[in-house]
Amino acid sequence: QTQTPQITWVPYTLKSEDELRFEIDKEAKIKLADGTAEYFGTELALNREYTLNNVKGAIFSWKGCKIEVTDNVKAYISNGTPMLSYANIHSIMDQHRMSILSQKNQQGPRVLIAGPTDVGKSTLAKILMGYSARLGYNPAFIDLDPGQGSITLPGALCASLIDRPVDIEEGLSNTVPFVQYYGHTSLDINPTLFKAQIQSLGISVDKRMEQSDNARVSGMIVNTCGWIEGLGYELLRESINLLRINIIVVIDNEKLYSDLSREFSSGGGNNSSSGMKVMKLPKSGGVYLRSALFRKQTRMQRIREYFYGIQGDLCPHITIVDFKDVCIFRTGGGPPAPSTALPIGSTSVIDPLALQEIQPSPEMLHSVLAISYAKNSQSLLRSNVAGFLYVSDINMETKKISFLAPCPGDLPSKFLLMGTLKWLE
Ligand code: ADP
Numbered sequence: 347q348t349q350t351p352q353i354t355w356v357p358y359t360l361k362s363e364d365e366l367r368f369e370i371d372k373e374a375k376i377k378l379a380d381g382t383a384e385y386f387g388t389e390l391a392l393n394r395e396y397t398l399n400n401v402k403g404a405i406f407s408w409k410g411c412k413i414e415v416t417d418n419v420k421a422y423i424s425n426g427t428p429m430l431s432y433a434n435i436h437s438i439m440d441q442h443r444m445s446i447l448s449q450k451n452q453q454g455p456r457v458l459i460a461g462p463t464d465v466g467k468s469t470l471a472k473i474l475m476g477y478s479a480r481l482g483y484n485p486a487f488i489d490l491d492p493g494q495g496s497i498t499l500p501g502a503l504c505a506s507l508i509d510r511p512v513d514i515e516e517g518l519s520n521t522v523p524f525v526q527y528y529g530h531t532s533l534d535i536n537p538t539l540f541k542a543q544i545q546s547l548g549i550s551v552d553k554r555m556e557q558s559d560n561a562r563v564s565g566m567i568v569n570t571c572g573w574i575e576g577l578g579y580e581l582l583r584e585s586i587n588l589l590r591i592n593i594i595v596v597i598d599n600e601k602l603y604s605d606l607s608r609e610f611s612s613g614g615g616n617n618s619s620s621g622m623k624v625m626k627l628p629k630s631g632g633v634y635l636r637s638a639l640f641r642k643q644t645r646m647q648r649i650r651e652y653f654y655g656i657q658g659d660l661c662p663h664i665t666i667v668d669f670k671d672v673c674i675f676r677t678g679g680g681p682p683a684p685s686t687a688l689p690i691g692s693t694s695v696i697d698p699l700a701l702q703e704i705q706p707s708p709e710m711l712h713s714v715l716a717i718s719y720a721k722n723s724q725s726l727l728r729s730n731v732a733g734f735l736y737v738s739d740i741n742m743e744t745k746k747i748s749f750l751a752p753c754p755g756d757l758p759s760k761f762l763l764m765g766t767l768k769w770l771e
Pocket residue numbers: 365367368401402403404462463464465466467468469470572630631632633634635
């Protein structure tokens with residue numbers, strides 16, 4: 347007879363506005379034993395055991411509570427959090443919503459969160475989503491950081507319609523997203539494509555807002571990547587313009603705050619004549635600094651979770667197809683054509699939006715490809731993505747390619763997109 351292992355719980359008492367910061371390596375459990383508390387904007391249910399794996403985070407309580415964690419959780423209590431100023435952003439969004447409720451042609455709060463890496467941008471986005479959803483709003487969440495892939499996979503730019511707070515155990519994986527496959531984890535590989543795809547995401551979200559009054563009033567919450575210098579700043583400005591942002595929140599960077607204030611709000615303060623608000627927020631002392639290695643590991647973990655499930659509960663399928671049954675395109679313009687292939691006198695210019703069909707080759711092994719919903723190759727780069735495949739084998743002799751897919755069945759389309767993202771287990 348097998349015995350269930352004994353769980354040893356360690357109790358913590360949080361006073362009003364305290365938070366319990368924790369680090370979990372291996373699977374661990376957390377439980378709210380008394381009072382009320384939230385995990386980045388999502389309320390914990392009383393006495394429910396939440397199972398978490400490989401995360402750093404914090405449980406915050408506005409009014410005080412008792413938390414229990416399993417003895418493999420490293421945790422400490424802090425009472426110095428920026429939660430009041432974060433909640434203030436939510437109040438500003440809410441006031442904006444109330445003020446436009448009956449004005450059909452007005453847009454809700456369109457918030458963009460900017461700042462360097464590891465300052466808590468994604469965390470603030472989750473908190474704002476949670477607070478909005480708890481009031482019954484359906485904001486769009488747009489994730490412009492292809493480095494981590496909070497909604498689907500790294501390499502993707504996504505928009506999701508949020509109708510409930512982010513799930514504590516599953517994250518955002520249960521929301522229905524609009525997905526564009528950029529194919530790279532860094533913005534400098536194809537900034538022109540990056541801009542074109544933000545525009546397409548914006549159009550998809552705007553269409554949704556035209557159909558639903560609640561979505562229009564709820565607005566959007568945009569997370570960005572931490573590249574804020576040079577081209578990174580340029581792309582931030584483009585994102586602000588393309589998505590018609592009306593509230594910019596800068597976390598922990600005076601220079602970025604000052605540059606964006608100068609550029610976007612004529613008064614430079616919170617109430618400019620242009621209607622744009624630019625606000626600055628402090629970073630929480632709890633935000634965990636991630637090394638490049640840790641980032642890469644979480645990226646790989648995201649891809650693994652996509653195919654095998656967050657709890658390892660999915661059973662991915664291998665699909666084998668003939669080379670002739672798929673059309674694979676590269677999302678990077680590809681190398682310039684050799685000059686011998688061009689008309690005399692012309693020079694080779696890479697069009698970053700020009701698609702280049704590529705033939706299956708051993709180089710594709712381990713690549714992550716997106717399956718496009720496009721009907722033809724012209725609309726490929728801006729079409730929504732149906733899902734992702736992993737190239738597990740290429741056989742040049744039999745001319746067959748093996749894909750790992752999260753579910754069985756035929757591919758929904760023969761158009762596949764490939765970037766530079768690879769999954770090395
Ligand atoms: P950014 O999006 O700016 O790169 P994140 O919001 O992803 O930063 O935060 C970095 C890491 O710190 C994440 O693992 C997040 O869960 C963790 N974190 C954020 N806030 C806290 C906090 N108050 N206490 C503990 N960990 C936190």
